[in-house]
Amino acid sequence: MTDPTPVPGPVLLRAGDLPVTRSGDRPVRRIAAGGPPGGGWTVSLLDLERPGVLPATAGAERVLTVVDGELLVLDVDGREQGLERHRPFRLPADAPVGAALPTGPVRALEVLAARGTARAHVVVLELSRKRPHPVFADQLAVLLSGRAVLTAGGTTEDVGVHDTVRGAEPESPELTGRGFLAVVSLDPPAPD
Structure with a gap:
């Protein structure tokens, strides 16, 4: 596979x-x-x-x-x-x-x-300032609107519109902020 x-x-x-x-x-x-x-x-x-x-x-x-x-x-x-x-x-x-x-x-x-x-899925969700959204290894997260802060590896960085966060493991990067985020998941294909 x-x-x-x-x-x-x-x-x-x-x-x-x-x-x-x-x-x-x-x-x-x-x-x-x-x-x-x-x-x-x-x-x-x-x-x-x-x-x-x-x-x-x-x-x-x-x-x-x-x-x-x-x-x-x-x-x-x-x-x-x-x-x-x-x-x-x-x-x-x-x-x-x-x-x-x-x-x-x-x-x-x-x-x-x-x-x-791969089987691709896209979900658009609203970000929260209080609840971090993790981005896992099989995901990409594109900021569609608003403002966000990325926390990864103990550092923070501002994220702009249409910037993309690449997921990682074992410590997934996290996003907080206000706005909308497209989360692209790339999963293994379904077995025949």
């Missing part, structure tokens, strides 16, 4: 330091990737500035979450699916998907995971 956990690296990934590439005419900021070559998973921020098509990724599942903007409307196999801010939506990535922007540009968190490598 392939280990779906994120590759080792810094605990805090600053949004401003993420490399920007292009997928067609769209800027893409790759947050993290893992798994075997040609069959792993990726977590990225997509800037959708005009209507178009999200390309297919054969043999993969896609989870999209609007993180900035109001509404993204997808054409999935001839059916419209509206995605409101902070509401994750899972769909197969095997075929291209039409993307309409009825209320203007959006930024979306995209998780692509090859079937048989």
Whole structure:
């Protein structure tokens, strides 16, 4: 079985330091990737500035979450699916998907995971100042709005919007603050 956990690296990934590439005419900021070559998973921020098509990724599942903007409307196999801010939506990535922007540009968190490598889950939750939220080794946590403080290895650090915290074990980093957080979990695939 392939280990779906994120590759080792810094605990805090600053949004401003993420490399920007292009997928067609769209800027893409790759947050993290893992798994075997040609069959792993990726977590990225997509800037959708005009209507178009999200390309297919054969043999993969896609989870999209609007993180900035109001509404993204997808054409999935001839059916419209509206995605409101902070509401994750899972769909197969095997075929291209039409993307309409009825209320203007959006930024979306995209998780692509090859079937048989990892099962991706995205949950958006509200942070608390009093109750720390741990980020485990199979997770990435992206601050969607507000302000947060990361505590890891006995030190604290401010976390900005779209910064990502990479989980760790045995001492999981913890986040406190006010705002919303997208927690991406990359679990082993379900047995057949």
